[in-house]
Amino acid sequence: MAIEAPIRTGILGCAEIARKLSRAISLSPNAALSAVASRSIDKAKAFAEANGFPPHAKIYGSYESLLDDPDIDAVYVPLPTSLHLHWAVLAAKKNKHLLLEKPVALNVSEFDVILEAVESSGVQLMDGTMxxxxxxxxxxxxxxxxxxxxxxxxxxxxxxxxxxxxxxxxxxxxxxxxxxxxxxxxxxxxxxxx
Known part of the structure; x- marks a missing residue:
């Protein structure tokens, strides 16, 4: 039986809820906590250190840099809902699977745009509504x-x-x-x- 490689996951933002999710990712047998991005490299470093990111995890001072990383398979987006449309569509276009914190969009029209982006890119979308x-x-x-x-x-x-x-x-x-x-x-x- 072949063992599948873990899903290399990055986190866009350092929201409080991302602390819990980063721990869950690190405990998952089929996922790897691989990167975190913030608008501030110092904030991203502090977040990674405070939340036990592995030493090999990449730290980015911009969301774009994380999305451009070919070694990231999926992203968790705990950003404010008003930012989901932009970052979810961009992540999908960069072929990153998405875990969007709730609610996934401000309205149905925005959600339809996000769905179109993930469907046209062939990536998966999941909401963070446990x-x-x-x-x-x-x-x-x-x-x-x-x-x-x-x-x-x-x-x-x-x-x-x-x-x-x-x-x-x-x-x-x-x-x-x-x-x-x-x-x-x-x-x-x-x-x-x-």
Whole structure:
């Protein structure tokens, strides 16, 4: 049985969520944490060091440089949603498979453009929406759809909340819709509307 080479993965950006994903990539038996890019080489170096990147991982001071690297097979894009269209399309054109953080686009039209780019380049696209792909979600759906337990559901009311300290309320991208394009609705609100 032939052993496949690991997927050499780069990360575009040093968002907080990328810390968790970089650890997951490093623990995966079929992926290799191979590069990180930021708009600042110093920030990328600090991110790689703080998150246990292997010594051979490449550090880039621009997203373009990482996308131009022929040794990178796939990229994880934890950038603000308002930047997904540009970087996802460019990554696809550079033949990089994509893992886009949620939400993948600001609207359906942008998502259609991203889909066209990945389809025409023959690369894969996956969203970073773990909850939707977790077996527990299907179990919940099946349980709630069981007419013997609940009858026919006509309405579901849901609420999502989280503790937010003053630093979060001042600095987090989810409270800055001008940066993200969707604010908290795009990042947290979909849990309720999904």
């Amino acid at each position: 909850w939707m792909h977790h077996p527990r979600t299907l179990t919940m759906k099946d349980f709630l759809s069981d007419a013997d337990h609940f009858g026919q559901l006509k309405t579901v009311h849901s609420c999502f909340s989280s503790a937010a300290d003053p630093a979060f309320l001042k600095n987090d991208i989810r409270v800055k819709p001008d940066l993200d394009g969707l604010g908290a609705l795009g990042d947290l609100g979909w849990y309720c509307i999904r």
